[in-house]
Amino acid sequence: MKLLIVYYSTYGNVYRMAQLVAEGAREIQGVEPVICRVPELIPPQVVDSRPDMKAASDLQRDVPLVTKDSFREAGAIAFGTPTRFGNVSAQLKNQIDQLSELWLQGVLEGKPAGVFTSTGSLHGGQETTILTLMAPLLHLGFILVGVPYSTPELFTTQGGGSPYGPGHVAGPDNRRAIDPQEAAICRALGRRLGEIGLQLQGK
Numbered sequence: 334m335k336l337l338i339v340y341y342s343t344y345g346n347v348y349r350m351a352q353l354v355a356e357g358a359r360e361i362q363g364v365e366p367v368i369c370r371v372p373e374l375i376p377p378q379v380v381d382s383r384p385d386m387k388a389a390s391d392l393q394r395d396v397p398l399v400t401k402d403s404f405r406e407a408g409a410i411a412f413g414t415p416t417r418f419g420n421v422s423a424q425l426k427n428q429i430d431q432l433s434e435l436w437l438q439g440v441l442e443g444k445p446a447g448v449f450t451s452t453g454s455l456h457g458g459q460e461t462t463i464l465t466l467m468a469p470l471l472h473l474g475f476i477l478v479g480v481p482y483s484t485p486e487l488f489t490t491q492g493g494g495s496p497y498g499p500g501h502v503a504g505p506d507n508r509r510a511i512d513p514q515e516a517a518i519c520r521a522l523g524r525r526l527g528e529i530g531l532q533l534q535g536k
């Protein structure tokens with residue numbers, strides 16, 4: 334079963350979270366993680382003029398852009414976004430707003446989906462971002478998946494992560510590394526989406 338990890342990342346943190354979600358998914362036999370990004374909306378001349386954005390863009394150059402078939406083929410989907418004013422990034426929302434054909438066909442109904450995010454600050458809106466993105470996911474028919482408290486790092490994290498989904502605190506310069514607790518919660522989402530996706534397919 335393919336587990337699609339579709340994300341947007343300006344500075345590279347959400348991309349690194351996507352890789353950790355994939356690591357967790359790989360722990361489940363029969364699950365193949367597929368990482369895809371969504372198109373950038375920031376003008377190329379702006380990205381090129383900012384060394385931090387340019388470095389992250391170069392880092393992700395070989396990640397394929399998501400397609401409608403990526404969504405069709407996936408048995409489970411993880412959505413990753415940086416927090417933007419307490420909400421999902423325009424780039425990821427732009428992609429979700431192009432899913433109306435699949436919505437009309439009911440293609441996504443019954444697939445499990447989870448959300449992960451990175452914020453600049455500790456209380457900058459991880460939960461609001463995740464819960465807000467879950468509204469359109471419900472419209473599309475997804476079965477929402479979080480990270481329950483059987484994941485012990487939920488009790489010990491000093492950074493991001495909650496039962497709503499994995500979170501990371503990037504800091505004011507976006508350079509704070511993903512810490513071990515945050516990483517464990519990312520992997521837990523990948524495992525859980527993989528397990529539930531297989532169960533829903535009767536495997």
Ligand SMILES: Cc1cc2nc3c(=O)[nH]c(=O)nc-3n(C[C@H](O)[C@H](O)[C@H](O)COP(=O)(O)O)c2cc1C
Pocket residue numbers: 341342343344345346347348414415416417418419420451452453454455456457458503507
């Ligand atoms: C326009 C804009 C709005 C942002 N809004 C928030 C916010 O509401 N709360 C917060 O903690 N960080 C906010 N940030 C910081 C980002 O969430 C942070 O840069 C993100 O974690 C980086 O993820 P990335 O490295 O994958 O791009 C904002 C950044 C930008 C550019």
